Amino acid sequence: MQPRVYKTPAIVLRQRRLADADKILTLYTARLGKIEAVAKGVRKSRSRLAGHVEPLSHAVFMLAQGKTLDVVTQVETTESFAALRDDLEAMSRALYAAELVDKFTEPRAENFALYRLLLDTLRRIAAGADMDTPLRFHEMALLTHLGYTPELDACVACRSRLEPVVNFWSAGAGGVVCRDCRVAQHATRPISPNAIKLLRLLRHGRWPDVARIHVDAELALELERALGEYVRWVLERDVRSAAFIDAVRRGARAGGRRPAEPAAPREQTVQADEPSAALPID
Numbered sequence: 001m002q003p004r005v006y007k008t009p010a011i012v013l014r015q016r017r018l019a020d021a022d023k024i025l026t027l028y029t030a031r032l033g034k035i036e037a038v039a040k041g042v043r044k045s046r047s048r049l050a051g052h053v054e055p056l057s058h059a060v061f062m063l064a065q066g067k068t069l070d071v072v073t074q075v076e077t078t079e080s081f082a083a084l085r086d087d088l089e090a091m092s093r094a095l096y097a098a099e100l101v102d103k104f105t106e107p108r109a110e111n112f113a114l115y116r117l118l119l120d121t122l123r124r125i126a127a128g129a130d131m132d133t134p135l136r137f138h139e140m141a142l143l144t145h146l147g148y149t150p151e152l153d154a155c156v157a158c159r160s161r162l163e164p165v166v167n168f169w170s171a172g173a174g175g176v177v178c179r180d181c182r183v184a185q186h187a188t189r190p191i192s193p194n195a196i197k198l199l200r201l202l203r204h205g206r207w208p209d210v211a212r213i214h215v216d217a218e219l220a221l222e223l224e225r226a227l228g229e230y231v232r233w234v235l236e237r238d239v240r241s242a243a244f245i246d247a248v249r250r251g252a253r254a255g256g257r258r259p260a261e262p263a264a265p266r267e268q269t270v271q272a273d274e275p276s277a278a279l280p281i282d
């Protein structure tokens with residue numbers, strides 16, 4: 001029986017080696033969400049596919065359905081994003097954007113909006129004037145997509161309206177914490193009124209509004225730290241829940257004994273990963 005062949009635009013999120021000559025590509029497709037596919041022979045020097053399947057390539061893929069993994073039969077590059085590859089600063093940001101999409105999504109969950117988001121983010125980074133704000137927009141859009149939009153209007157603990165002063169930020173608590181609650185909430189990261197304003201604008205998800213704002217270096221760093229902490233906290237939580245599901249599954253197979261529930265993740269654990277997290281913002 002002939003394998004079913006299909007065609008979809010996709011962005012290469014990453015690739016890894018398979019045997020001597022092949023690679024497994026992780027693609028974010030317009031039609032099927034995230035999939036893995038085999039690119040055969042791409043590690044040979046005369047491969048026709050090789051130049052088209054590098055991470056961050058945007059291309060139209062022809063794929064043949066396989067028993068376990070689909071196989072790439074043809075690729076036509078739409079955008080090679082040379083501007084991203086020639087500049088290490090741009091490249092590192094673009095790879096981070098791709099990695100987040102990879103980590104935030106399950107295989108074969110179709111989501112055209114996420115495909116568009118990644119494509120737009122790569123184009124914005126490639127355009128190059130401000131490479132960080134597009135990443136913050138990307139992070140907030142992914143958080144919102146997963147239902148983890150941070151609280152930015154009221155204190156997460158006492159629900160009082162936030163005063164336009166320096167408040168505090170806690171990924172573990174779920175967003176902004178007022179001065180009165182900061183000790184009880186272990187919120188150690190100060191967050192300026194301007195940062196909160198910009199986070200609210202990012203939350204609205206309208207790029208033209210965000211692009212109009214001039215973000216100075218200090219504010220950019222503040223946002224990078226705050227959203228980065230939040231993203232790592234959400235990912236760690238997700239990874240932990242995935243590990244828990246696996247543990248339950250193994251326990252069920254081994255005779256129905258239910259393993260103990262893991263302790264709730266603490267925000268301190270997340271901060272410890274980042275050497276610079278202890279630096280005060282102001």
Ligand SMILES: [Zn+2]
Nearest residue numbers: 155158178181
């Ligand atoms: Zn409060």
